[in-house]
Amino acid sequence: MVAPINRIIFQKFLQQNYIKYEIKVKDVHNSLEDEQMSLFMMRSRGRGVVSQYYRYDWIQSYLRKLEKKYRKLVRVESIGKTYERRDILVIQISTDRSARRPIVLIDAGIHAREWIAPSMALYIINQLVERQEGTEELTAKVDWHIIPVINPDGYEYTHTKVRVVPVRTDAEGGSGQLGARDRLWRKNRSKIKNSHCRGTDANRNFDLHWNEVGASSDPCDDTFSGTKGFSEAESQALQKYALKYQNRIKMYLTLHCYV
């Protein structure tokens, strides 16, 4: 993403270095405004689980509703609380709990701005639970444990702190390019000692090869890896849960998207 003021310099740089380029989005500001407009339109339309990007409250009550309606098939638990004290919910889908079958573990939304990932998780849940006649094969031999939003603090932040006006936002974290960064917030919302920037990338916070390639030790960066491995509530919750079921988890999927 290049600010208009830097466009010419940036294009020159690419040309001088023989780097081929292609513009994918001409005006990010515009596309974020379009998104706001279509969110507004969607709210007045259908109620299908993937007909719009839902707020975390809605997602929580959807899971609870499924638990009530499909008592045998569904169980919902909190695997821990976030920095801002939100519950991180997992939905367990099993046609026979006593069989202790292999588990497919799925999480989504560890990166706040990647909205389509939680939607994908909700779609999978919807298909497995509410469309059982078409998906019974998928639940016949394995259990599904799905955490549709593992970073709800960040997710809510991208829904509520949307400013598409290009202003500097250094004080709130990020590298301070565009106000649009709030919609494009990636990390959780935890405070960091001795820094004016907030948020750790929970997906850089696991302690295996912690803070090596693709991670930053600068709290103002989008890929800040935290003060140490598993310093964050969200990654701790996932670790604890994965260890609890380590003998049965045979597949782990984490849903992301391009932003």
Ligand SMILES: [Zn+2]
């Ligand atoms: Zn991601």
